[in-house]
Amino acid sequence: MKNRYELLANGMASEIRAGRVPSGSRMPSLRQMMAQHGVSQATVSRAYYLLEEWGLIRARERSGYYVARGASLGLVSSQKSNDVTIEGKVDISTLVFSVLEAARHPGIVPLGSAFPSPQLFPLARLAKSLGHAVRLVNPWSTVVDLPPGNEHLRRQIALRYMAMGIPQSVDDIVITNGALEALNLCLMAVTRPGDVVAVESPGFYAALQAIERLDLRAVEIPVSPETGLDLNALENALNTHSVKACWFMTSFQNPTGTSLSTAKKQALVEMLTRFDVPLIEDDVYGELHFQPEYPIPAKGFDTQGLVMHCSSFSKTLAPGYRVGWVSAGRYSSTVQNLKLMTTLSASIPAQAGIADYLQHGGYDKHLRKLRTALRNQLVDMDGALRRWLPPGVRWTKPEGGYFLWLELPHEVDAMELHRQAISQGLSLAPGPIFSASHGYRQCIRINFGHPLTAKIEGSVKILGQLLETASES
Structure with missing residues (x-):
């Protein structure tokens, strides 16, 4: 049975989502709500807090609460095959920031973290490469290494593409401040304010934030934890919406951990080629595969230069160095110019240091060790979840990366579970931050x-206790 504040919040949410309370409207004051519903101030306050967490209302200092812009848009959760959320403005950042800020406090167990343990990286050996490279840096590198970036590093990256069997021109590779900048630059290169972008649902919240920042519109394409992106739903969207770009993660997707099969990746590229729609491919987890070979990305099937393949060393080698790249195909010159116009250049010493490490530091040996560690940690976490979580919680084991997507019993609310978990000293990544429509309220991501x-095992036990309590209430 739901608490009074939850019932009150759900009633108001239904009115807002149905469009019966227009965007920008001022919500009734706490006193008005208390009188109208015969409840306490604490009940109204908690109800408004829930509505704010759901992204439906926004507080204005000394003015009260107002219905959020676009709160009535994007109503479909897109969890069923062929469902596509209607295109609309994205308003996700406040929700994401509130969740991430709560998880930053010292001592919080990072089950909701987006990063692996720093102990898994060869930081001492990388520092040696950095020191060696810095001593050899030519003063003219401050000019020479402007976009597209350090040539030695770009050649090392090109060699890795060649090893995958998808050779890329060194000239098409642009070095960026991490993969996130690469992804954002690609989005800027192919869209203008008001354009429609197809994104995954659930999907990487930074994609939603980029769409929000650039005043674009999102159409959500459902992702199955078992089979990945729904290509039939994507084709429907391409036929019914003026989609200018797609932003997808085809291998070890964040948050579900799922991957498209090789055949589906090829079909995806062929479909987008027919519609002449560019694909921004986020492949930051590709090197973290548990199978013998790197899963070929969608880029491997691109013959028209439509796929912009983005990755970085942040998840595999050097999280603090912020060095990423994009092989941008026909858009490489535009991306390079946008890089010059925005942040000018990635760190020159960091580029040189990573280039030296790739050539002399044993990167592939490190990757084999890293993959083994992550695979073993998956087995351990899977065992802990089975020991401590109640029946009714479901998840699938990915073949790479480091995320598990948990589907909770229907009566559990992920945002409320997140708040309770933080109070118990552990973080979760609740489902609503991975959707423009704030769906997936019965899902969480675990690292x-x-x-x-x-x-960490103790925290999993606490999570199980919180879920049991929530299921019983």
Whole structure:
């Protein structure tokens, strides 16, 4: 049975989502709500807090609460095959920031973290490469290494593409400040304010934030934890919406961990080629595969230069160095110019240091060790979840990356579970931050990128207790 504040919040949410309370309207004051519903101030306050967490209302200092812009848009959760959320403005950042800020406090167990354990990286050996490279840096590199970036590094990256069997021109590779900048630059290169972008649902919240920042519109394409992106739903969207770009993660998708099969990747590229729609491919987890070979990205099937393949060293080698890249195909010159116009250049010493490490530091040996560690940690986390979580919680085991997507019993609310978990000293990544329509309220993302210590196992046990309590209420 729901609490009074939840019932009150759900009633108001229904009115807002149905469009019966226009965007920008001022919500009734706490006193008005207390009188109208015969409840306490605490009940109204908690109801408004829930509505704010759901992204339906926004607080204005000394003015009260107002219905959020676009709160009535994007009503479909897109969890069923062929469902496509209607295109609309994205308003996700406040929700994401509130969740991420709560998880930053010292001592919080990072089950909701987006990063693996720093202990998994060869930081000492990388520092040696950085020191060696810095001593050899030519003063003219401040000019020479402007976009597209350090030539030595770009050649090392090109060699890795060649090893995958999808050779890329060194001239098409642009070095960026991490993969996130690469993804944002690609989005800027192919869209203008008001354009429609197809994104995954659930999908990477930074894609939603980029769409929000650039005043674009999102159409959500459902992702199955078992089979990945729904290509039939995508084709429907391409036929019914003026889609200018797609932003997809085809391998070890964040948050579900799922991957498209090789055949589906090829079909995806062929479909987008027919519609002449560019694909921004986020492949930051591709090197973290548990199978013998790197899963060929969608870029491997691109013959028209439509796929902009983005990746970085942040998830595999050097999280703090912020060095990423994009092989941008026909858009490489535009991306390069946008890089010059925005942040000018990635760190020149960091580029040189990583280039030296790739050539002399044993990167592939490190990757084999990293993959083994993550695979073992997946087994350990899977065991802990089976020991401590109640029946009714479901998840699938990915073949790479370090995320698990948990589907919770229907009566559990992920945002409320997140708040309770933070109060118990552990973080979760609740489903609503991965959807423009704030769906997936019965889902959470769990990180297995950290070794299963006694503290982390204890946190999984606490999570199980919170879920049991929520299921009983």
